[in-house]
Each structure stands twice: as structure tokens, then as C-alpha cells.
Amino acid sequence: MKPRLKPGLSFTLLAAALIVVPWILRWADMEYCLTQLTMSLYYAIVVLGLCLVMGYAGQVSLGHGAFFAIGGYTSAVLTTCDVSKWQTAAWLGWIKQSPFCMAREDLFGNPILTLSPWVAFFAAMALAFVVANLIGYPALRLRGHYLAMATLGFGMIVNKVILGTAFTGAADGINGVPEWNLGLGLTVSGKRALRIENYFIASGLLLLLLVLLHNLVRSRVGRALQAIHDRETAANAMGINTALYKLKAFVLSALMAAMAGVFLTHYTAGIGPSEAGALKSVRYVALAAAGGMSSLWGVTGMSTLLNYMSLRGLFGSYDNAVFGLLLIGIVSLAPEGPLKPLARLLRRFVGACRPPNAVGPDAARPDNGPARRASDQTQCLFP
Amino acid sequence: MALLEIDNVRHSFGGLVAIDRVSFEVAPGQIKSVIGPNGAGKTTLFNIVCGLLRPESGSIRFGDRSITGFKPYQIARAGVSRTFQNPSLFLQMNVLENVMVGRHCRTRWEFLGCGVRWPGQPKEEAAIREAAQTQLEYVGLAHLAECPAGALAFGERRMVELARALATEPQLLLLDEPGSGLNTREKADLGRMIRRVRERGVTILLVEHDMTLVMDLSDAILVLHNGARIAEGTPSEIQNDDKVVRVYLGGEMNHVAAS
Numbered sequence: 001m002k003p004r005l006k007p008g009l010s011f012t013l014l015a016a017a018l019i020v021v022p023w024i025l026r027w028a029d030m031e032y033c034l035t036q037l038t039m040s041l042y043y044a045i046v047v048l049g050l051c052l053v054m055g056y057a058g059q060v061s062l063g064h065g066a067f068f069a070i071g072g073y074t075s076a077v078l079t080t081c082d083v084s085k086w087q088t089a090a091w092l093g094w095i096k097q098s099p100f101c102m103a104r105e106d107l108f109g110n111p112i113l114t115l116s117p118w119v120a121f122f123a124a125m126a127l128a129f130v131v132a133n134l135i136g137y138p139a140l141r142l143r144g145h146y147l148a149m150a151t152l153g154f155g156m157i158v159n160k161v162i163l164g165t166a167f168t169g170a171a172d173g174i175n176g177v178p179e180w181n182l183g184l185g186l187t188v189s190g191k192r193a194l195r196i197e198n199y200f201i202a203s204g205l206l207l208l209l210l211v212l213l214h215n216l217v218r219s220r221v222g223r224a225l226q227a228i229h230d231r232e233t234a235a236n237a238m239g240i241n242t243a244l245y246k247l248k249a250f251v252l253s254a255l256m257a258a259m260a261g262v263f264l265t266h267y268t269a270g271i272g273p274s275e276a277g278a279l280k281s282v283r284y285v286a287l288a289a290a291g292g293m294s295s296l297w298g299v300t301g302m303s304t305l306l307n308y309m310s311l312r313g314l315f316g317s318y319d320n321a322v323f324g325l326l327l328i329g330i331v332s333l334a335p336e337g338p339l340k341p342l343a344r345l346l347r348r349f350v351g352a353c354r355p356p357n358a359v360g361p362d363a364a365r366p367d368n369g370p371a372r373r374a375s376d377q378t379q380c381l382f383p
Numbered sequence: 384m385a386l387l388e389i390d391n392v393r394h395s396f397g398g399l400v401a402i403d404r405v406s407f408e409v410a411p412g413q414i415k416s417v418i419g420p421n422g423a424g425k426t427t428l429f430n431i432v433c434g435l436l437r438p439e440s441g442s443i444r445f446g447d448r449s450i451t452g453f454k455p456y457q458i459a460r461a462g463v464s465r466t467f468q469n470p471s472l473f474l475q476m477n478v479l480e481n482v483m484v485g486r487h488c489r490t491r492w493e494f495l496g497c498g499v500r501w502p503g504q505p506k507e508e509a510a511i512r513e514a515a516q517t518q519l520e521y522v523g524l525a526h527l528a529e530c531p532a533g534a535l536a537f538g539e540r541r542m543v544e545l546a547r548a549l550a551t552e553p554q555l556l557l558l559d560e561p562g563s564g565l566n567t568r569e570k571a572d573l574g575r576m577i578r579r580v581r582e583r584g585v586t587i588l589l590v591e592h593d594m595t596l597v598m599d600l601s602d603a604i605l606v607l608h609n610g611a612r613i614a615e616g617t618p619s620e621i622q623n624d625d626k627v628v629r630v631y632l633g634g635e636m637n638h639v640a641a642s
């Protein structure tokens with residue numbers, strides 16, 4: 001067996017690393033970087049969800065940007081739309097007093113009454129849930145790449161709808177989204193004073209989802225998804241409801257994308273139509289591929305790193321091209337992602353420095369030399 | 384009463400009739416074999432029984448209920464499991480995990496429970512692992528538990544597939560040419576293994592080309608030719624059936640003699 005850290009220990013180490021980052025940045029006088037880092041952590045949640053669909057269930061989604069946008073825009077619309085406009089509506093009196101509403105001032109200091117961010121959050125998740133089921137149900141009952149096609153078309157529609165609708169702000173997007181008081185003294189907000197707090201909210205959420213997915217993929221559900229990826233027919237004959245499992249994985253990951261959209265929209269106080277663009281969806285796929293597709297850790301790390309570099313403007317005006325090239329490069333040169341071959345190289349290097357007994361993954365199989373390891377082990381990027 | 388009852392089942396691919404109104408029964412505890420030349424429709428018949436293909440007409444009963452039109456996963460839950468003519472293990476997983484997948488239809492925790500490790504879920508997971516380990520020991524491959532499935536030899540793959548199928552706790556086990564690609568010693572092991580499985584109370588429907596194995600193991604034999612049933616009976620009846628010898632056994636015997 002490969003030498004591996006105990007999961008509990010890995011998560012503790014990761015949490016520790018995430019905790020010291022703000023102090024390191026403060027010490028290096030680079031605290032301003034925390035803003036982009038926080039944003040990258042939210043984007044990593046989208047890619048982490050994609051990892052479940054693509055790396056485990058083996059289905060390609062080209063619509064995750066659209067799910068992110070559904071989350072973000074639902075939240076933005078509901079928390080900026082002034083409900084006091086409908087003076088005559090009978091229900092307004094009741095809703096005004098309920099905790100569902102929030103009286104505040106808009107960007108110009110006018111008093112407005114909007115829905116509270118929590119209501120908007122649940123509405124966004126409900127909408128994403130319904131839409132993901134509507135798209136996934138017909139596409140995933142079949143075998144093959146129907147989900148990729150359906151989600152591609154869906155993403156384009158969402159993009160056009162956002163661009164062509166007045167209440168989504170058309171090409172300008174929506175600004176003036178309020179901060180989101182989560183309770184427990186935590187507020188999702190882009191305010192400078194709350195920068196560190198928000199970094200911790202984002203890393204806490206990412207860590208939580210990482211732990212949940214880690215548990216999931218190491219359970220009967222995770223094995224079932226991997227079995228579907230490998231051989232759908234055999235998986236079905238072994239008692240797995242393949243259509244339902246693919247759908248559940250897809251819906252779960254769409255919900256993660258929408259959730260990231262909600263948080264990031266409150267964090268940056270707005271959202272624009274580029275979030276729903278096809279290029280964004282392709283970028284998420286590229287990031288998942290760069291992280292090794294089925295490696296939760298690799299995907300989280302790579303996507304945080306590359307998104308951070310992109311948000312810092314390191315790729316300049318070639319930003320989208322970089323991710324396109326990345327995807328092409330990985331598909332053609334390293335279908336299992338760059339991290340696994342690197343890790344193998346490292347292990348071989350370490351192994352060469354050790355006595356030759358019990359080296360590498362073949363040690364479990366004394367009568368079977370490395371030459372017999374089948375080549376069909378390499379993971380196929382697109383099943 | 385029969386455990387499996389196939390009644391007038393028909394299936395065609397385009398214009399080619401692969402199974403032409405076949406009827407037969409499998410009694411509980413039996414080892415029944417289906418033989419016939421390549422292309423006779425044996426694999427198609429298996430695919431119909433386990434739900435991968437939907438018959439155009441006819442009905443299938445398993446135990447006391449009709450399973451016609453059921454999805455494969457429902458049929459697996461009902462108690463029918465199988466191995467494939469071309470071993471189809473999950474190559475991204477190790478051997479133990481492959482067998483653990485077989486426990487899927489006998490366990491229950493879903494996405495949420497597994498994600499949060501709800502009390503009881505880790506225990507079920509441990510039970511899955513243990514049951515899979517037991518099946519691997521049963522087929523004599525416990526030492527390969529951690530080995531990647533892709534690194535196995537052909538014969539070992541077949542045995543892991545058998546362990547995976549047994550892990551679903553089937554009442555009826557369909558074995559599609561389990562002996563093909565095995566050497567003489569492995570075939571002898573396989574014969575013993577099939578008998579042991581039957582002694583556990585599992586009914587077996589077997590497709591096999593090795594006539595020594597078939598005649599040795601079977602309680603009853605069904606002969607298919609061009610999708611149609613041409614004979615059914617005990618091994619000795621089949622060996623002495625003119626029609627069978629003409630269309631199949633004769634050729635097969637020559638073939639065996641030649642190789």
C-alpha cells in the first residue's frame with residue numbers, strides 16, 4: 001500500500017495551514033492578497049463539486065458556471081429588489097414584520113425593504129436543485145455524453161437570459177448586494193475590517209465540504225459512483241441504481257456550485273454575467289482536470305492556486321487562453337492530471353533511496369513484478 | 384416450484400432473432416447448463432434474465448413474482464447475480480473494493496448519511512469490508528485484497544468476479560463461460576468451486592463450452608441453436624440426442640480432439 005497520512009491527521013494539518021496563512025501574509029505585509037485568496041476558496045468549492053461528478057461518477061458537466069450564476073443571481077436579485085414597491089399587496093404587511101425581510105438603505109442612501117439573505121440563500125438552493133434535476137433526469141438516464149451536451153446548451157441559455165433580462169441587470173450585472181449575517185457573529189462581507197473573518201468563513205466552508213466529500217467517496221456511495229464510471233453495465237447488474245446515483249451526484253455538485261455563487265456574491269457585493277459564461281464552465285473543467293479529477297485534495301489545491309493566480313492578474317490578458325491551454329495540455333499529455341505522475345516520480349525517487357524490499361504499490365503482490373501492472377489502470381479523462 | 388421460469392421469451396437485434404421463443408425452468412438448488420455453438424444466443428439469454436436486455440415478448444418469473452421489464456439493479460436486489468463472459472471488474476479499484484461493490488444492494492446508507500458518517504454508517508462500512516473479505520477468502524484470493532484489479536491474471540479476474548457476484552447474496556447465479564481462458568488446473572478448481580457454491584444453497588445457471596465440465600457438473604442441460612431451444616434433459620440424455628450431436632456436440636468433440 002501507498003504510504004498515506006491518516007485522513008483525520010491530513011485534515012488537521014490542512015486546517016492548521018489555513019489558519020496560519022493570514023498571519024504569514026500579515027507578517028509579509030501582503031494582507032491585501034487575502035481578498036483574492038478568499039474568492040479562490042469559494043471557486044474551489046465549485047471545482048470540488050465538479051470533481052464528484054467527473055472524477056467519480058464519470059459524467060462531464062459544462063454547466064457549472066451556470067449553476068454558480070443561478071445561486072449568485074437568485075441571491076442578488078432577491079436581496080436587492082425593493083419589495084416595498086408593491087404597496088398594495090395584502091401580504092406585504094405581514095412580510096414586512098416577518099424575519100424574512102430586511103429594511104436597509106441602497107447604494108444611494110434611499111430606504112428599501114428586501115428579502116433577507118438567508119431567505120435568498122434557500123431560494124437559490126431550491127432553484128438550483130429543481131433546475132439540476134430537470135436537466136440531469138433526462139440526460140442521465142441514458143449512457144454516454146448526454147449530460148455534457150445538455151449542460152452546455154443549458155449554460156448558454158442561462159447566459160443569454162441573464163444578458164437579456166432587465167432585473168438581472170443585463171450586461172452590467174447586479175451591484176449593491178448586502179452583506180450576509182450568518183449568525184454566530186459571522187458576516188459574509190467584503191469590508192476591509194472583516195477580511196480575515198471572511199477568509200476563515202470561506203476556508204471553513206471549503207474544509208467542511210472537503211471532509212463531507214472525503215467521507216462520501218470512501219463509502220458505499222463513492223464506490224458505486226466509481227463503479228458506474230468504470231463499467232456502467234456491470235455496476236447496474238451488481239445492484240446499483242446507476243441513473244439515480246448519477247443524478248444525485250450531479251445535483252449535489254450543482255448545489256455546491258450554487259452555494260459558492262451565493263457566498264461569493266455577498267462577499268463581492270455583486271455579480272456579473274461573465275460568471276455564467278461558457279468560458280467559466282470550461283475553466284472549472286480545466287481546473288478539475290489539473291487537480292487529477294478524482295483526487296479531492298489535488299482538485300482543491302490546484303483550483304485554489306490557479307484561480308488565485310488568475311485573480312491576481314498573473315495571466316494578464318491571456319487569462320482564458322491559459323485555462324484553455326491547460327485543458328488541452330492535460331487531455332493530450334497527462335490524462336490523469338499532473339499531480340499523480342509527479343507523486344509517482346517522487347515515490348520512485350524516495351524508493352530508490354530505500355532498501356529494495358517493500359517498495360511501491362507492487363509490494364502487496366510479491367509474485368507479480370511491475371511489468372505485469374496493466375496499462376488500463378490510467379484514468380481516462382473523459383469516460 | 385421452479386426458482387426461475389422463462390416463458391416464450393423472444394429477442395432480436397435488428398432483423399437477427401437472437402432468442403426465439405425460448406421457455407425453460409430452473410429448479411431451486413439445481414446446476415443447469417445452457418450449451419450451444421457460438422452465436423446461439425446464450426449470452427443474450429443471460430442478458431435478458433438479468434435485465435440488461437428487455438425481451439420483446441414473453442415473461443420471466445423469479446421465485447413467486449414476475450421480473451419481466453425490471454431494471455438490472457432491481458433484479459440483482461431480487462437475488463439474481465452474474466459473472467460476465469469478458470471479466471468486467473472495476474479496474475480503477477482494488478480487488479477488495481470490487482467485491483465490496485457487490486454488497487451495495489444489501490446495504491442502505493445513502494449520500495447524506497455517508498457524507499456525515501451518521502451513527503451506524505461506519506459500522507455498516509466495516510461490515511461491508513468484512514463480508515467482502517470473507518468472499519475473497521472463499522474463492523482463495525484473500526492475499527490479493529489490496530492489489531489493483533487491473534494487475535490480476537485472467538483466471539484471478541474470473542474468481543474475483545465470482546466473489547463479487549456472491550457478495551450480493553444471490554439465490555440464482557448466472558455464470559457466462561467461467562472456464563474460458565483458464566488452464567486445466569484452474570478449470571478443475573473452478574468445477575470444485577461451482578459445486579461448493581451450489582452446496583451453499585445457490586442455484587446455478589451455467590454457460591460453458593468445456594463439455595467435460597458441463598457433463599460433470601450439470602443436473603440438467605438446455606441446448607440452444609440459432610436462438611431456439613433444440614433439446615433439454617439430463618447430461619446423458621443430451622449426449623445421446625441425435626440432433627444435439629449433429630449440430631453441436633459432434634463439432635465440439637472434433638474441436639476438442641483437434642486442440
Ligand SMILES: Nc1ncnc2c1ncn2[C@@H]1O[C@H](COP(=O)(O)OP(=O)(O)O)[C@@H](O)[C@H]1O
Pocket residue numbers: 396399401419420421422423424425426427428
Ligand atoms: N448487441 C448486439 N447487437 C447486435 N447483435 C448482437 C448483439 N449481441 C449479440 N448479437 C448477435 O446475437 C447472436 C447471439 O449472440 P450471443 O448471445 O452473444 O451468443 P453466444 O453467447 O451464444 O455465443 C449472435 O449472432 C450475435 O452476433
Ligand SMILES: [Mg+2]
Pocket residue numbers: 425426427468
Ligand atoms: Mg456468449
